[in-house]
Amino acid sequence: xxxxxxxxxxxxxxxxxxxxxxxxxxxxxxxxxxxxxxxxxxxxxxxxxxxxxxxxxxxxxxxxxxxxxxxxxxxxxxxxxxxxxxxxxxxxxxxxxxxxxxxxxxxxxxxxxxxxxxxxxxxxxxxxxxxxxxxxxxxxxxxxxxxxxxxxxxxxxxxxxxxxxxxxxxxxxxxxxxxxxxxxxxxxxxxxxxxxxxxxxxxxxxxxxxxxxxxxxxxxxxxxxxxxxxxxxxxxxxxxxxxxxxxxxxxxxxxxxxxxxxxxxxxxxxxxxxxxxxxxxxxxxxxxxxxxxxxxxxxxxxxxxxxxxxxxxxxxxxxxxxxxxxxxxxxxxxxxxxxxxxxxxxxxxxxxxxxx
Amino acid sequence: xxxxxxxxxxxxxxxxxxxxxxxxxxxxxxxxxxxxxxxxxxxxxxxxxxxxxxxxxxxxxxxxxxxxxxxxxxxxxxxxxxxxxxxxxxxxxxxxxxxxxxxxxxxxxxxxxxxxxxxxxxxxxxxxxxxxxxxxxxxxxxxxxxxxxxxxxxxxxxxxxxxxxxxxxxxxxxxxxxxxxxxxxxxxxxxxxxxxxxxxxxxxxxxxxxxxxxxxxxxxxxxxxxxxxxxxxxxxxxxxxxxxxxxxxxxxxxxxxxxxxxxxxxxxxxxxxxxxxxxxxxxxxxxxxxxxxxxxxxxxxxxxxxxxxxxxxxxxxxxxxxxxxxxxxxxxxxxxxxxxxxxxxxxxxxxxxxxxxxxxxxxxxxxxxxxxxxxxxxxxxxxxxxxxxxxxxxxxxxxxxxxxxxxxxxxxxxxxxxxxxxxxxxxxxxxxxxxxxxxxxxxxxxxxxxxxxxxxxxxxxxxxxxxxxxxxxxxxxxxxxxxxxxxxxxxxxxxxxxxxxxxxxxxxxxxxxx
Numbered sequence: 001x002x003x004x005x006x007x008x009x010x011x012x013x014x015x016x017x018x019x020x021x022x023x024x025x026x027x028x029x030x031x032x033x034x035x036x037x038x039x040x041x042x043x044x045x046x047x048x049x050x051x052x053x054x055x056x057x058x059x060x061x062x063x064x065x066x067x068x069x070x071x072x073x074x075x076x077x078x079x080x081x082x083x084x085x086x087x088x089x090x091x092x093x094x095x096x097x098x099x100x101x102x103x104x105x106x107x108x109x110x111x112x113x114x115x116x117x118x119x120x121x122x123x124x125x126x127x128x129x130x131x132x133x134x135x136x137x138x139x140x141x142x143x144x145x146x147x148x149x150x151x152x153x154x155x156x157x158x159x160x161x162x163x164x165x166x167x168x169x170x171x172x173x174x175x176x177x178x179x180x181x182x183x184x185x186x187x188x189x190x191x192x193x194x195x196x197x198x199x200x201x202x203x204x205x206x207x208x209x210x211x212x213x214x215x216x217x218x219x220x221x222x223x224x225x226x227x228x229x230x231x232x233x234x235x236x237x238x239x240x241x242x243x244x245x246x247x248x249x250x251x252x253x254x255x256x257x258x259x260x261x262x263x264x265x266x267x268x269x270x271x272x273x274x275x276x277x278x279x280x281x282x283x284x285x286x287x288x289x290x291x292x293x294x295x296x297x298x299x300x301x302x303x304x305x306x307x308x309x310x311x312x313x314x315x316x317x318x319x320x321x322x323x324x325x326x327x328x329x330x331x332x333x334x335x336x337x338x339x340x341x342x343x344x345x346x347x348x349x350x351x352x353x354x355x356x
Numbered sequence: 357x358x359x360x361x362x363x364x365x366x367x368x369x370x371x372x373x374x375x376x377x378x379x380x381x382x383x384x385x386x387x388x389x390x391x392x393x394x395x396x397x398x399x400x401x402x403x404x405x406x407x408x409x410x411x412x413x414x415x416x417x418x419x420x421x422x423x424x425x426x427x428x429x430x431x432x433x434x435x436x437x438x439x440x441x442x443x444x445x446x447x448x449x450x451x452x453x454x455x456x457x458x459x460x461x462x463x464x465x466x467x468x469x470x471x472x473x474x475x476x477x478x479x480x481x482x483x484x485x486x487x488x489x490x491x492x493x494x495x496x497x498x499x500x501x502x503x504x505x506x507x508x509x510x511x512x513x514x515x516x517x518x519x520x521x522x523x524x525x526x527x528x529x530x531x532x533x534x535x536x537x538x539x540x541x542x543x544x545x546x547x548x549x550x551x552x553x554x555x556x557x558x559x560x561x562x563x564x565x566x567x568x569x570x571x572x573x574x575x576x577x578x579x580x581x582x583x584x585x586x587x588x589x590x591x592x593x594x595x596x597x598x599x600x601x602x603x604x605x606x607x608x609x610x611x612x613x614x615x616x617x618x619x620x621x622x623x624x625x626x627x628x629x630x631x632x633x634x635x636x637x638x639x640x641x642x643x644x645x646x647x648x649x650x651x652x653x654x655x656x657x658x659x660x661x662x663x664x665x666x667x668x669x670x671x672x673x674x675x676x677x678x679x680x681x682x683x684x685x686x687x688x689x690x691x692x693x694x695x696x697x698x699x700x701x702x703x704x705x706x707x708x709x710x711x712x713x714x715x716x717x718x719x720x721x722x723x724x725x726x727x728x729x730x731x732x733x734x735x736x737x738x739x740x741x742x743x744x745x746x747x748x749x750x751x752x753x754x755x756x757x758x759x760x761x762x763x764x765x766x767x768x769x770x771x772x773x774x775x776x777x778x779x780x781x782x783x784x785x786x787x788x789x790x791x792x793x794x795x796x797x798x799x800x801x802x803x804x805x806x807x808x809x810x811x812x813x814x815x816x817x818x819x820x821x822x823x824x825x826x827x828x829x830x831x832x833x834x835x836x837x838x839x840x841x842x843x844x845x846x847x848x849x850x851x852x853x854x855x856x857x858x859x860x861x862x863x864x865x866x867x868x869x870x
Contacts, residue, residue: 060627061730061761083629112540119546120518133819141728142760143515143800145504145553146808146815147842148827152517152549156541173629195459199483201570201600223671268538270460287540309539323543329531333830334545340826353544 005067008051009134009165015046016163016346017132023344028159030069030098034105036315038158038351039322048100051165054078056140063123063140065168068100075099079171087115087172091251100164106156109250110206110217113269113284114198118155121170125151128163130342140168159348160356161341175205175219177226180242183214183234188273190214191286195270198285202228207285208249210256215245249283256281259292261316263300267309274303290314301325321354359398362421362443366401369411376400385444388431389491392723392771393806397424397438402446406562406592409450413560414530416443422836423528425556427467427499430491432724433805435503435555435841442839447498450562450592453477461568461598462521462538467498467561471505474566474596483568483598486513489801490709497564497594504553506801508634508708511759512667513569513599515801517552524593525561528837533559538595550827555803556838558831565595571602602667605633607701608680610689611658615639618660619734621687622758625664626731628683630676633667635759636708639738642753642766643707646714652707653700655691660738662689662758663708665701711755712766719751719768723780727791728800731761740790741765748783750776762800763791789814804842812842813849821849 019026025043035041052069059082066075073096079085089109090102103125108117124138127150138144138151154164185193187209194207194216203224206217216232218225229236237245248254256262265274269287274280276298280289294300301324304311310324326334331353338345338356350356363377376382377399387394398421403409416423422442429436438444451468458481463474471492475484488507489495495505501523504516513519522536536548551558612618618637625635638646638661643654654661662684666676677694684692695701715722729737738754745752751768765787769780788798788811798804798811812821824843828835844852 058730058732060623061732062626063730106541106546108541116514116518117541119549120514127823129819129823135817135820135823137820137823139728139795139797140730141762141796141800143506143510143728143757143762144797145801145803146797146799146812147804147820147824148558149504149517149549149553150823150827153546155549156546161545173631176629195461199458199461199481199570199600201482201602221668221672221675223675224669227669227671266539266541268460270457284540308537310542312543326544327534329527329533330535330544330547333533333547336830336833337545337827340830341823 005051005053012046012048012051012128012163012165013132013134016128016130019346020130020132020344024346025349026346028104028163028348030101031095033093033095033097034101037105039354040350042349043346046163048163049098055166059084061140062171063168064171065140065166066099068098068163068165068167070099071096072099072102083174084171085174086121086169087111088118088121089250090118093252099167103155103164103167104157104159110208110246110283113287114205115172119152122151122155122167123170124168125154125164126166127154127161128165130162130344130346134165138168142170158352160338160352162347177222178217178219179225179229180215180217180237180245181229181232181234182237183216183232184212185209185214187279187282191270191282194285197232202231204285206246209282210254211279217242217246254281256290256292259315261293262314263291263294264312264314265289265291265300265304265309266312267304267307271307271309274307276300276303326353357419357421357441359441362419363399365415365419366399366412370401370403370408374402374404374408376402385426385429385438385446388426388429388434388436390432390434390805390807392777393434393437395438395440397444398441400444400446402449404449406450409445409560409562409592410526410530412443412445413526413528417529417834417836420834420836422839424838425498425502425560427496427502428470428494430495431499431503431803431805432726433799433803433807435803435805437806439839445560447496454563454593456481456568456598458483460538462595463566463568463598464593464595465497465564465566467496467501467564467592467594469497471495471497471500478568478598482570483600484571485519485566485596486569486599487516487519490712497566497596498561501552501561501564501594502554502556503803504801506757506760506762508636508757510757511635512631512633517549519567519597520552520564520594521567521597522548522565522595523551523561524563525559526592527559528832528834538565553803555805555842557828557842558837561592561594563593563595565593566597568596568598570600602633604670604673605665605667605701606673606677607695607704608664608666608677608684609693609704610662610664610684611655611691612660612662612688613658613690615660615738616735617688618662619731621662621684621689622734623731624683624687625680626759628679630679630683632664632676632680632759634663634665636663637661637734637756637758638708638711639754641751642711642755645718645753646707646710649714649717650707650710652704654707658690663704708755715753715766715768719770721769721771723767723769723784725763725765725767725784725787726799726802727788727796728760728762729791729794729796731758733794734758737763737790737794741787744783744786748779750779750783752783760800761796785811806841809844809848810852812844813852818846818849
């Protein structure tokens with residue numbers, strides 16, 4: 001197995017070095033489940049799925065290391081066998097995503113604001129650079145401040161700096177107890193409540209609102225979950241239905257996601273209701289709000305900016321690109337980093353930022 | 357450019373008391389918390405406003421004068437060691453708490469705000485800022501961001517990087533920069549992750565936004581801080597996350613007859629699905645050093661003790677303490693005590709928190725290391741350190757953030773005896789090399805600074821170091837911000853390689869290979 005992985009990696013290095021020499025653009029591909037995500041797809045496909053397998057998993061260290069092509073389902077099954085999980089709840093769209101794609105996209109599920117984002121769990125990564133070199137950043141330990149934190153920089157980079165060939169992630173034990181409750185609340189009252197409960201230290205691990213119902217997930221030690229549940233009130237949801245709801249939210253499978261045009265707004269957690277037409281789907285206790293098919297004249301980006309956040313066009317055509325535009329100083333830093341890591345611009349050109 | 361000319365250029369827009377150029381005024385800035393490295397700065401500036409700070413950067417950038425940022429000067433790796441011909445930029449006067457939003461649980465801070473003051477100010481709202489470095493009474497939020505500081509509670513609550521939501525500041529060229537913010541996961545690359553822990557090489561931070569968390573009435577404020585070592589930017593504002601303070605906390609203290617079983621017990625606690633608020637280990641040399649003056653009540657017959665804290669609601673704490681006791685008993689703890697009162701809990705902590713001052717009582721000087729290893733190798737490393745003590749003829753006591761695998765061996769030496777310092781330095785470097793060999797790292801939370809430049813050559817390949825240099829160039833093309841820190845030059849690594857071979861064909865020849 002190790003020899004096979006080495007052979008696969010050697011072939012990847014060869015392909016990348018050749019592309020660098022001939023200035024051939026490469027489109028990095030794991031499972032292809034997130035082809036819709038990013039500005040544009042360009043280049044010859046570089047399949048990464050074959051570079052797979054869990055390299056190291058020691059439950060008492062709370063760390064798992066796996067190759068980029070490893071299916072997410074395989075990682076989650078290995079962790080589940082030891083009562084552990086990926087606390088950032090990466091979303092999966094359709095088929096089984098690869099670990100490399102999960103980290104390159106850097107997307108996180110409903111636990112994002114309570115347990116941390118994908119980047120918060122990245123401990124280390126190996127990067128195949130444009131000139132075919134294999135670099136290692138970070139490591140397999142919780143605390144590590146040697147050098148710049150390049151492994152976290154790679155999380156969400158959409159492959160524009162190089163091929164993430166291996167990742168080490170911090171994992172956590174599954175909470176001892178979990179209980180979901182549903183309350184009938186307005187969107188504004190739900191967001192206010194999520195924030196108030198968090199400030200009281202209640203063990204919340206999910207706060208969402210959809211069509212008049214607030215969904216609250218409590219996770220932790222049984223007594224803490226029990227007393228929080230009594231304090232919050234509402235209707236207790238059985239485990240299977242709760243799981244179905246949080247899974248549908250995490251993997252973007254609610255009916256709203258069948259819409260033609262979908263905006264994803266990231267906001268300060270306590271932002272008041274926005275002046276956009278239609279009712280949002282709210283996640284992250286208020287910090288994430290989805291809007292489907294807003295009126296043609298609604299300036300979603302301006303509304304998001306005014307509220308202190310940003311707007312991402314998740315599906316459908318946006319006027320000026322999918323991602324919220326970067327301020328000029330930041331765009332320049334992106335260009336300079338890209339030039340230094342990938343001077344000929346072979347990796348996923350234009351996927352994170354037009355022209356990059 | 358002559359220092360007098362730099363000072364004159366700065367005085368054209370700064371008040372007289374913001375520019376220090378006389379030698380006796382500059383002297384206090386010659387070192388940070390790592391006092392063995394000293395360098396008198398060319399000029400010291402202490403801006404009062406963000407605008408003044410930006411002017412300093414524009415001026416220095418134009419005159420090609422190096423700038424080194426400094427917070428409270430408590431850093432332990434020489435990250436803010438001054439530049440002889442450069443400007444030492446003190447952020448001490450930028451020390452206002454700009455905003456605390458109790459509902460959103462965030463605070464906006466200027467970089468000079470002391471870490472502990474954030475939690476004090478948030479206390480009326482039942483919130484606190486989680487990262488708690490031992491120096492939290494003095495260390496500044498800006499310094500915490502530069503170093504990605506940790507503390508004793510990071511296993512559960514994370515490092516600075518997990519608790520800072522955004523920073524605002526300036527590049528060396530004086531351009532305003534805002535990374536991250538109150539809204540999570542913005543577009544583009546995660547440059548915030550890069551800036552945190554960049555040791556002042558990338559930008560100057562003027563504002564930090566942090567997360568606050570709820571806290572209960574019983575918890576003391578233990579030390580908290582982020583780690584770019586001032587290499588990337590100067591931070592002028594940091595937004596941090598505040599968290600509710602847990603309503604209750606209890607400490608379990610366990611003794612072990614040998615360090616190996618203490619190490620095994622740590623792994624067993626984590627494997628048992630328990631994430632304690634803190635999990636600390638001290639070896640016998642450390643307990644013997646602190647007990648005479650901290651009177652913490654440690655078991656001096658134990659080879660190592662563990663301090664394990666549970667926090668949360670009273671019911672949660674009772675449950676977790678029961679589980680911890682069970683695991684420790686089956687892991688072979690010889691004695692087991694649970695704090696019966698808040699006073700007792702704080703007394704047990706006081707010993708751990710005073711470990712470094714205690715070292716200062718035993719020896720004229722001490723050198724604190726900061727390597728991190730996978731937890732399962734704890735026993736081995738402590739035994740290897742014991743063998744090194746004999747070889748270098750120096751004593752070393754060990755305190756250890758065991759939950760994170762973060763070791764703090766404290767090497768006792770005498771700085772007046774040059775040979776003693778040289779042996780201490782080599783002893784420390786050898787411990788760090790061992791950490792790298794075991795799959796760990798040369799610095800868990802103190803940063804590289806100037807101190808661990810040689811060890812960077814061991815942990816990273818030339819191509820990896822070139823990648824760090826590329827990041828630095830992207831932010832600071834002229835290389836004026838905190839130059840000479842964090843990233844060793846090729847020549848330095850070549851020289852260090854020759855020296856290591858000279859001292860012995862193979863490092864750690866006495867160790868089994870993995």
